[in-house]
Amino acid sequence: MIYSIVAIGDPVLKTKAKNLAADLPAAELQQLIADMYETMYYAHGVGLAAPQIGKGVRLFVMDSGPMVEIDEEDQEEGEELEDPIKRAFINPVMVSETGEQWGFEEGCLSIPGVRELVNRHADIVLRYEDENRQVHEEAFSGMAARIIQHEYDHLEGVLFTDKLSGFKKQLLKGKLARISKGDVKHDYRMRFAGDGKRR
16 A cells, blocks of 8 residues: 655654554554555655655655665765665664764655755664564664654654754745745645645
């Protein structure tokens, strides 16, 4: 099932998500994860957090494959290329964010048509449950770390635009207000807080 992506302006995107219940039936969880992947691919995304489909729970999915391909084009000779990661992360906890911060132009399915330079840490350690509810603590770096930090922020009620300078936020204010009302071009199903309609 393909969900509508919730646009900026909806309170669910600014609310800290709650842990996914331990007693959630496995079949229900697997279906939700499958639907999130389907929605993410339909919208040509590399990550999708549950709040972006209107569900305030700590779950996100990612597939860094398309971003790794972009990195490959810019790869310097002899540079090691990271392996793509496709995974679901349940009830994640950020253990550490380290390494030199680096900038990359990010976008977000909830904010179509907006891309801005965001600085993020190069290395992270994340504790999370996989789709079988097994607990892992794992280190990530590079593009995978960036995608995870972006999606993790969604679970904390933070959007990438919140990380911009006051000046940049001021410049984008009108555009973001228009997006929240549905005044934006998009090629996937969206839900806007301004009128409650799906388009």
